[in-house]
Amino acid sequence: MADWVEACAVGDVEEEDVIRFDHDGRTFAIYRSPDDEFFATDGFCTHEKAHLADGLVMDDIIECPKHNGRFNYKTGQAKGAPVCVNLKTYPVKVEAGRVMIQI
Amino acid sequence: MQALRPADRIASAAQGLEVNVTTAKKRDYSLVGESTRAAIETGLASAEWYHTDVPRKAMKELMQRSDGPAIRDTVIWIVAILASAAGNVWFWGTWWVVPFLLVYGVLYGSSSDSRWHECGHGTAFRTRWMNDVVYHIASFMLMRNPVQWRWSHARHHTDTIIVGRDAEIAVMRPPDLLKAGLAFTGILDFRYSLPTLARQAFGTLSDDEKSYIPEMELHKAVVAARWHVAIYVATIALAIALRSWIPLVLIGLPRLYGTWHMVTTGLLQHIGLADNVIDHRLNTRTVYMNPISRFIYWNMNYHVEHHMFPMVPYHALPRLHELIKHDLPEPNPSMWHAYREVWPVLLRQLKYEDYYLKRELPPTARPYRGEFHEVDMSAAAE
Numbered sequence: 001m002a003d004w005v006e007a008c009a010v011g012d013v014e015e016e017d018v019i020r021f022d023h024d025g026r027t028f029a030i031y032r033s034p035d036d037e038f039f040a041t042d043g044f045c046t047h048e049k050a051h052l053a054d055g056l057v058m059d060d061i062i063e064c065p066k067h068n069g070r071f072n073y074k075t076g077q078a079k080g081a082p083v084c085v086n087l088k089t090y091p092v093k094v095e096a097g098r099v100m101i102q103i
Numbered sequence: 104m105q106a107l108r109p110a111d112r113i114a115s116a117a118q119g120l121e122v123n124v125t126t127a128k129k130r131d132y133s134l135v136g137e138s139t140r141a142a143i144e145t146g147l148a149s150a151e152w153y154h155t156d157v158p159r160k161a162m163k164e165l166m167q168r169s170d171g172p173a174i175r176d177t178v179i180w181i182v183a184i185l186a187s188a189a190g191n192v193w194f195w196g197t198w199w200v201v202p203f204l205l206v207y208g209v210l211y212g213s214s215s216d217s218r219w220h221e222c223g224h225g226t227a228f229r230t231r232w233m234n235d236v237v238y239h240i241a242s243f244m245l246m247r248n249p250v251q252w253r254w255s256h257a258r259h260h261t262d263t264i265i266v267g268r269d270a271e272i273a274v275m276r277p278p279d280l281l282k283a284g285l286a287f288t289g290i291l292d293f294r295y296s297l298p299t300l301a302r303q304a305f306g307t308l309s310d311d312e313k314s315y316i317p318e319m320e321l322h323k324a325v326v327a328a329r330w331h332v333a334i335y336v337a338t339i340a341l342a343i344a345l346r347s348w349i350p351l352v353l354i355g356l357p358r359l360y361g362t363w364h365m366v367t368t369g370l371l372q373h374i375g376l377a378d379n380v381i382d383h384r385l386n387t388r389t390v391y392m393n394p395i396s397r398f399i400y401w402n403m404n405y406h407v408e409h410h411m412f413p414m415v416p417y418h419a420l421p422r423l424h425e426l427i428k429h430d431l432p433e434p435n436p437s438m439w440h441a442y443r444e445v446w447p448v449l450l451r452q453l454k455y456e457d458y459y460l461k462r463e464l465p466p467t468a469r470p471y472r473g474e475f476h477e478v479d480m481s482a483a484a485e
Binding site: 017047048049054055056058063065066067068070079081082084 | 149162163166167168224225226229231250253254257260261317319320412413414
């Protein structure tokens with residue numbers, strides 16, 4: 001059974017932005033969409049080891065800072081070269097102003 | 104790659120430039136050879152590179168995409184291409200065609216490189232399909248397979264000037280000055296590009312190409328090459344049917360007579376600087392340029408900034424430069440200055456291929472990291 005883990009406070013992530021969350025030796029990316037929903041994915045690009053939290057969020061897209069590879073951070077779908085492998089996503093819920101992800 | 108010993112340094116009496124020399128083995132620029140293996144083993148491949156600290160808020164602002172600047176510049180570009188093409192047709196057979204050839208050639212054979220580059224990164228326009236359309240047009244103008252080159256450029260950013268890894272090292276060591284000179288004519292690139300497209304159109308990709316193109320993309324590369332070759336065949340057929348050189352002067356040949364500006368600006372990106380380092384301040388050069396060249400080159404003269412932060416669109420690079428220049432070597436004030444700086448380095452590399460120009464950092468900068476950057480120069484003392 002996967003655990004729910006507190007990743008950050010709601011206010012830690014600006015709208016249409018992303019932050020990095022490290023837990024138990026793993027790195028995740030926590031997103032806040034323009035319509036104020038939260039999402040979570042693996043923290044590294046599937047193309048090469050770059051932190052997605054340093055990238056750019058545009059609508060429902062996260063763009064990797066290293067080679068500009070794009071993913072839909074809501075579904076994890078890779079949107080074309082140079083990324084070919086989808087990004088793993090995680091369930092997210094907000095409770096009492098805290099963002100929780102299930103990992 | 105052999106272990107590197109602590110550096111000694113000498114100052115170039117001619118220009119006061121600091122240079123380093125090491126006694127490493129001959130470089131193997133194959134992407135599947137000894138240098139490749141060494142780069143992977145030593146951690147130079149896919150390494151974590153130095154970045155100047157920029158607050159997230161400022162970087163977010165710089166990364167913001169907009170269609171406006173690129174639409175404006177692309178409209179100007181296309182109108183200028185069409186107008187100069189019309190001039191070529193109208194004045195063909197007279198000396199008045201020369202200025203039109205010059206303008207058309209540079210727009211087709213040189214400015215297409217920066218459009219290819221920025222749209223390949225996906226940063227020129229905010230709207231993805233606009234990037235893709237201009238990327239494919241520019242790739243065709245450059246005789247570059249759009250699939251192959253997208254991947255080669257990703258590798259160039261992962262392993263910038265890492266020998267055995269980077270597929271886009273323009274001047275290898277020891278430098279072949281004849282080849283470098285001929286590059287301005289486009290002849291060598293033309294001789295490479297067209298047969299490469301033809302080979303790929305027949306379904307053959309080289310081992311080097313396969314080393315950076317994922318298997319699932321190989322077929323796309325073949326299809327793209329077939330499209331390019333088909334258009335060139337149609338152009339040649341049209342020229343024969345019309346009994347006129349004009350179709351070829353407008354499509355294909357500008358890759359020869361219009362390449363010189365791309366080479367003049369592009370060679371300066373990395374030439375004469377360090378290889379096998381993981382700090383773009385050591386292997387990449389920023390050069391101040393005139394506004395016309397910056398339009399043709401889409402601000403890629405801010406090349407250290409681009410490599411350090413490839414997410415920043417071309418139109419925001421001057422702002423990024425202002426923000427981080429305290430941490431970067433002083434830019435060359437002009438292309439002329441940069442070539443004068445490079446020339447003696449190239450001459451010395453003919454004898455000592457490990458010789459390179461190590462650029463001074465300002466007192467406000469964080470120092471270079473030593474682990475890959477300190478070199479022995481005992482050979483220079485001989």
